[in-house]
Every structure is written in C-alpha cells, then in structure tokens.
Amino acid sequence: MTSSAANCPVAIRIQEDDFDIAREIAVLTRSRTDIGAVVSFSGLCRADEDSSKIAALTLEHYPGMAEEEIKRHVDEAMSRWPLNGVTVIHRVGRFRPGQNIVLVLTASQHRRAAFEAAEFLMDYLKTSAPFWKKEESATGTGWVEAHARDDEAAARWTRS
Amino acid sequence: MTSSAANCPVAIRIQEDDFDIAREIAVLTRSRTDIGAVVSFSGLCRADEDSSKIAALTLEHYPGMAEEEIKRHVDEAMSRWPLNGVTVIHRVGRFRPGQNIVLVLTASQHRRAAFEAAEFLMDYLKTSAPFWKKEESATGTGWVEAHARDDEAAARWTRS
C-alpha cells in the first residue's frame, strides 16, 4: 500500500520477508533536500519475553484490516506532525530471537516531529493493529497476552 | 571511542566519512537475542534553514572535548535507561543538502527506553556538544545561531 499527500510519501507493507533499513531510508530521502530528521524504529524478536525463554514467535494478522488500521494511524500521524515520509513494514510468519519483526520510519524537517510520530505509530501498532503473537518455549506454545503498559503508552496520545 | 558496561557497548565517533546505518545497527545487534527495540536518528543537511536557501553547511568541532562531552551524555543516558547499546557518529566537514550529518542509535529491551534515550542524546548533542555550523547561501556565509527551541528541548530532561 503506497500513497502520497502533501509531499509525504507513505508506504505500508505486511510481508514475510525481512526488510533492509538502509534501503528503506534511501527510498524515503533520495533526491530530497527538505528532510532534516529521519527516525527509524525496528522491533526484534527477543529470547526473553517476561522471564520465559522464547525459542520462536509466530505472527498472525488480519489481512486487509491490518493494512487499513495502520493507514488510519499513519493518516492521524500526518495530521498531527509535519511529516515528509512514513514507512511501516510489519512482518508475519515465524521468527527466531534476533530477527526483525517491525519497522517504522518517519522523516520530517525537525527531529521532534519525527521522534514523536514514530513513537505514536509504534504505540498504536502494539495496541490497535490486528496482529497476534504466539510464542514457543521449552514448556510449550501459547499466545502472548496484551500488556497494560502498551495500552497506557497508546493512551498518552489521546487528545482531550 | 568505544567502551562497554553492563552489556551495553558504546561507540562514539567523529569523522568526515559518511556512515552506513544498516551496518551500524548490525554491529549493535549481531549475535544478541536480548534486544527488542532499536531506534536510529539520522540528521541530514537541509536546503532550507529558517527560510534562507542553503548551498552547503560546514561543521567544525572541538577535538577531544567533543568526544568527551558526548561520552558524558551517553553515560547519563545509560544511568537513566536500561540500554543494550549506543552508537553516536557525528560528521565534520562540508556538507551539501541531503547529506548525513549525525547518527544516534540506541538499543534496549523495550521501545520506550530506546526512543527516550535517542531523543535525550540528540537534544544534548544540539545544545552541549562542541560543534558549530557555518552555512553558505546565495547571500554569503554565516554561522548558524543557536535556537531557543533546542535549549528548551534539552531542558525537558533536567532532573529536579
């Protein structure tokens, strides 16, 4: 899913393949001289999720809704901050500790907008985008439970 | 300048050469399974600094003090957030719009620590690390003035 508005190209992809952060940043910034700040967030599979040892994580998503939900939040981010580009890539499938899961890239003239928009998007990806993690450990497999801290993180962005 | 403490490798470099974000992230995360979040900030030379058109920027620094000042703030960040790795690269020399100037990378188990530490380091690089920018425009050359907004950004992190 790609779109463009107000000089802010948007790319949203859900894929099994890994991503290349340098390539994604190059796509966002090439031939442009109005971008002063690029923030990237990459989320990786860890071996230790809340004290249990993880052998692998499997990511499931709701095709169609996942892309649309991310798009809604990217649009919301673009309405809040003066952004010059946004890329969101969420991988699905089975991952080993150390592997990439998610990438959020934001570009802006100034760093504060890029930082805040990236954090906003990650907080909403965690709590609102239809993805679910199942973890495999020595004691079996189970679905990861949602964290109250993620709801609290997303609630920071609610406009009163 | 490299060091390591509490499983948090630190690399601080001041150089003329460009940096490769993907390579720097790979160095920080390879062979590790305890990192869940990597935030990168890259700062680029823009063509429009406060409405005047920039042809080039020249970055000057205070060798010795610059590295030490960055190290002090990296140590401060490590005492505030549970970090698993920090890389700071600041380029010096003459830059055209679109070129990279600075890179801050932070790695942590969770995203909030990585985001906050990266933003903290950037705010202090802007206001406290001994670097100065001279800009060339159609009307001549001049030293960039410090922004009050940068002092305010850094002041957010002052502990009362």
Added chain:
Amino acid sequence: MKVKYFAWVRERIGKAEEMIEPPATVRTVEELIAWLSGQNEAYAYAFEKPKIIRTAIDHAHVKADATIAGAREIAFFPPMTGG
C-alpha cells in the same frame, strides 16, 4: 454474513471463518457473541470471557454495543499483540 476468528479465538472455535445467519433478534455485537456462545462448547469456550474479546466490523474496531445491521464481515479476536 461472514465471520472471521483470529489467534486463540480461531483455535478454540476450530475454524478461521464461516458464513452465519443469526436470527433478526440479534442486533448488536454482544448479542451476536451470546448467540454464538450458545451454538456449542467450542464457541462457549472461545467467548467465555466476552469482555476481553475485540470485534471489528468491516475492518474497523467497534464496541460491544455496536449494531451489526449491514455488516459484511465481522471479526472476533483477542487483544492485539503486534509491533
């Protein structure tokens, strides 16, 4: 209408999607959950704690009191854990 299930809701019900025809008295999401729960043990297990089940109608999050009239696709799933 089409109904989809994800994560452990899917696993408990034992299917990813199906077509259903609830009676006209079932008007809201919570009424649909109650009606599905009455189908058999598998649905009852999936919806045993209806308050934690999240619902989307036509790809948009909705609350338990949302009307299902006109919905083409309704999805039930646990709280999201992506990112």
Added chain:
Amino acid sequence: MKVKYFAWVRERIGKAEEMIEPPATVRTVEELIAWLSGQNEAYAYAFEKPKIIRTAIDHAHVKADATIAGAREIAFFPPMTGG
C-alpha cells in the same frame, strides 16, 4: 596556559589557539575575558557580548565565575549548533 577559540570567536580573533600568561589578579573566566578584551580590537570584537560566550576548562563546560587556577586549556566559543 593554552587558550583555544572556535567558530566566529576564532574568526574574530584571527587565531585558533595561543599560549597566554594573564596576571595573577585574573582569577575567573569572566576576568580572563575582560583581560583578553583589553588586548586589542580583535579580542574586544570577539568578546563584545561576553554573556553569550561559552567557556570550557580542560574539556568541561564552566560558568563565567569559574576559577581558572590550574587550568591547562581554556576554550572560548559561541553557543553550540551541532547535531
């Protein structure tokens, strides 16, 4: 002691560093700035607004009332604009 100048402070004074020997009555950073300003027009121009000049002693930021006793290297520069 060694003194270093950066950015427009360096350009106005016309040199990047020098060795100086201020009299014993010059004890603080602000006294040193005042003494340097009296050397000639170039120094007076560089330090014409002493409040905006930043100072580091042995690579650490210090305030205008800091003592210069024991300093090996003192640097004067405008507010930083890196990052």
